[in-house]
Amino acid sequence: METKVTSATGKDGRDTDAAVEAIAQAHEEWRRAVLQASLQRFSRRKPGFATLSGIPINDLYTPADLGHQDFARDIGFPGQYPYTRGVHATMYRSRLWTIRQVAGFGSAEDTNQRYKYLLAHGETGLSTDFDLPTLLGRDSDHLLAMAEVGKIGVAIDTLRDAHILWDGIPLGEVSTSMTITSPAFVLTAMYEATAAAQGVSADRVTGTAQADILKEYTAQNEYIYPPEPSVRLVVDLMEYCARRLPRFNPVSVSGYHIREAGATAAQELAFTLADGYTYAKAAVDRGLDVDALPPRISFFFDVHIDFFEEIAKLRAARRIWARMMREKLGARDPRSWMLRMHCQTAGVSLTAQQVENNIVRTTVEALAAVLGGTQSLHTNSMDEAFQIPSEKAIKIAVRTQQILAHETGAADVVDPLAGSYYVESLTNRIEEEAWSLMNEIERRGGMVACIEAGFIQKQIANSAADFQRAVEAGEQTIVGMNAYVEEESGELSDDLFFQVDPATTERQIARLRQVRAERRGADVSRALSELKQAAKNGRNIMPSVTDAVTAYATIGEICDVLREVFGEYKALSIF
């Protein structure tokens, strides 16, 4: 029996067929002889089982479920195509994942202080959340901006704020990620200029810009321009970074927001990988070498509460991207095939009720990210269903990662769940579902066409509605929310208190006005008019963005120039 099981994943077709057949028969006999009797005594506790994303789950899995799996082709070895088991040969046995907690609130000083707090407690990489005006390329004194300054992230108007934000953070050593999309080109220019002021040469600057605009139209909604010119801006940024900032990741293709908006695991993969493919293809269509940009594309996924499904999803993601880049795009450099990822535990899985339970949810999700082979990880804080995390809560979130890394043994072996009949079956199933969705997107004319038609938005809205219905019907249990409910005040305890300084807006606007008064207006106007020409003529905009930023043009002024050239996107309201 043992040898047959081994040959089931071997290459010899006849051996495989015979072995699979034998196991399938044995399984059938077990059903009749053992399972039926058992079910008469203990019936199943519900009529059907399914993953969080709705994939049906059988009683158990056997090698017969992997009948046609080819070990070398589909699973193989880490650090080797198709990278199912991880992008590095030794994974965490050599280097642990980067503990990267996102932080951002108030003005640049507040966030800089939070960075230093996190680094002092063992965080190994930084990540920045920006406030809504910054995300939408508006100055802090814009009419729409005033109520939002520093609320959900840090306020950045000019290079002066950027200098304060990264003060004392060595940008050549600590990699910093910026959760910024539409104005990513502005923030990258500010980052480069800040590094230069620190004496870090461009070739040593390390970090990541999110820049993934396509997911804004389908999930996060912080877009400015229409999709076509926005994709062009992403490719401009990638091309510039490939030449000038070789250690900087100019785009982090994000499934996180897509999942949080309600997508299933397979939809998250399909939409994210299709977005990534769109950027890689656009670069090739511009005439760049097929391997010029893909090695610098990184990814960002959500890790939800269904433990095995998430591990399978991350493994499937690597396999799909490798196949897509090599077989579909024709990339030849192995670095183009490797999907490197950051993961964040699922904000939507947190409850406002019995907040301490969120520590447990986050731990399970973080373990799935580790077993799924992530390169860096953010663990949510227990109080994030209410607010920007308090210091106490974020420290526990960092400690959670340290416990996983150093106490549990989960980091001591590569891809420990490979060969699990269930996990491999799920990996295959999610890969199939994702391919089928991506093929449909292609048949409908590609990602941009699908966004313009509302196809993606509708699917995400449907999945979100299905989930909500299941929760309200009690089919999906959420502890503390629709089960094991307690009377509670709905307030956080005093040790979790956090509030953004109410004086932030006033201070931020004062600084902005001071910068405007002190800079040389002629330099700003010249840089902005060059930017306009570059945008109109199809030249790469980055050199003129860099000039504008170093002349202390504001983020609003820079983004307004492109608003004039490209117009603003008006979304469909699909629900």
Add this chain to the structure above:
Amino acid sequence: MSDPIIRVVVAKPGMDGHDRGAKIIARAFRDAGMEVIYTGIFQTPEQIVSAVIQEDADVLGLSILSGAHVHYAQEISRLLREQGADDVLFVMGGTISKADRPRLNELGVAAVFGPGARTGDVVKFVRDWAAEHRAA
């Protein structure tokens, strides 16, 4: 006699793009037989109040997850009052702490539905209100 169908404007003010909740609640109102107008994101208080008036809405549901809820409640209440539309039922949903709720109530927000609220409860709240206030 008033229109038997309850008309609801679901709106997202300001720069906040988190619209999962807005879409879920819009769908729940629609499935409950109400007439739903969803404004989409990035609306100013003026645009929202003008939608309420133009659509002759009975209910305004504001969804907000950016922390700017007090500011927008203030602005919208003022405009509703100024334009004589403060007889609409004004409710809010989103990440809104209990500490801010008394202030929102003072500003004319009849109810706040936080994370974990059931759509069934929101629909019932609106129906009960309508039964009381829209009697022929």
